[in-house]
Amino acid sequence: MKPDIKICGLKTPEAIERAVRRGASHIGFIFFEKSPRNIEPDIAGALADAVRGTVKIVAVTVDADNDDLDEIVALLRPDILQLHGSESPDRVLTIKALYGLPVIKAFSVREAVDLEKIDPYIGIVDRFLFDAKPPAGSDLPGGNGVSFDWSVMGTLDGGVDYMLSGGLNKDNIAQALAITKAPGIDVSSGVESAPGVKDLKLIDAFFDAVAGATSPKTVAGS
Numbered sequence: 489m490k491p492d493i494k495i496c497g498l499k500t501p502e503a504i505e506r507a508v509r510r511g512a513s514h515i516g517f518i519f520f521e522k523s524p525r526n527i528e529p530d531i532a533g534a535l536a537d538a539v540r541g542t543v544k545i546v547a548v549t550v551d552a553d554n555d556d557l558d559e560i561v562a563l564l565r566p567d568i569l570q571l572h573g574s575e576s577p578d579r580v581l582t583i584k585a586l587y588g589l590p591v592i593k594a595f596s597v598r599e600a601v602d603l604e605k606i607d608p609y610i611g612i613v614d615r616f617l618f619d620a621k622p623p624a625g626s627d628l629p630g631g632n633g634v635s636f637d638w639s640v641m642g643t644l645d646g647g648v649d650y651m652l653s654g655g656l657n658k659d660n661i662a663q664a665l666a667i668t669k670a671p672g673i674d675v676s677s678g679v680e681s682a683p684g685v686k687d688l689k690l691i692d693a694f695f696d697a698v699a700g701a702t703s704p705k706t707v708a709g710s
């Protein structure tokens with residue numbers, strides 16, 4: 489089955505148009521100053537207006553305070569908040585009460601035991617997102633273009649809804665889906681020609697690779 493596909497870190501109308509035309513279910517805007525994908529909320533809001541209602545608009549934040557969230561929610565009008573920091577279950581509950589929006593909570597994963605950290609969030613968040621742990625010295629909690637050992641996902645309870653992320657690209661997405669059967673996938677660096685620069689050909693190639701990995705196979709002679 490085709491997974492939900494989120495293209496994250498978008499900054500241009502061209503990349504947004506291509507992602508949506510190729511079938512993205514979600515598009516993400518990054519609100520984190522240290523990121524090469526950081527965008528101002530008013531600019532993100534204007535870009536999102538072109539596709540609003542045709543794709544889920546996701547605001548990605550990292551331990552944002554209420555003032556920042558107020559501005560992002562007012563100007564972007566996202567459908568979903570992705571919390572990519574170390575937000576506690578209580579903080580997630582507060583954010584959900586304040587804004588009335590679904591929350592995707594990101595967790596960094598290296599080994600199976602890391603997946604146990606989701607337990608206090610079950611029933612609180614709407615979806616999980618599993619990303620690789622940042623490399624040593626990285627300024628970014630996500631968007632590092634590195635993968636984790638996808639076989640650990642086999643230890644996750646089958647009822648948990650999640651997006652797989654971290655270093656996905658046109659060359660590894662088929663294997664990632666074969667191993668995890670992830671219900672959603674999220675890519676940023678893997679569709680870029682340089683940090684923060686989306687590449688339309690790589691976006692196309694990513695969607696082609698997902699289609700190749702998820703289309704029903706015809707059996708010779710049938």
Ligand SMILES: O=C(O)c1ccccc1N[C@@H]1O[C@H](COP(=O)(O)O)[C@@H](O)[C@H]1O
Nearest residue numbers: 496523630631633653654655675676677
């Ligand atoms: O992309 C960023 O710069 C970023 C910054 C801060 C928090 C999250 C960020 N991106 C998220 O990281 C993952 C994986 O990205 P990649 O494909 O490995 O580059 C994805 O969930 C983005 O939403």
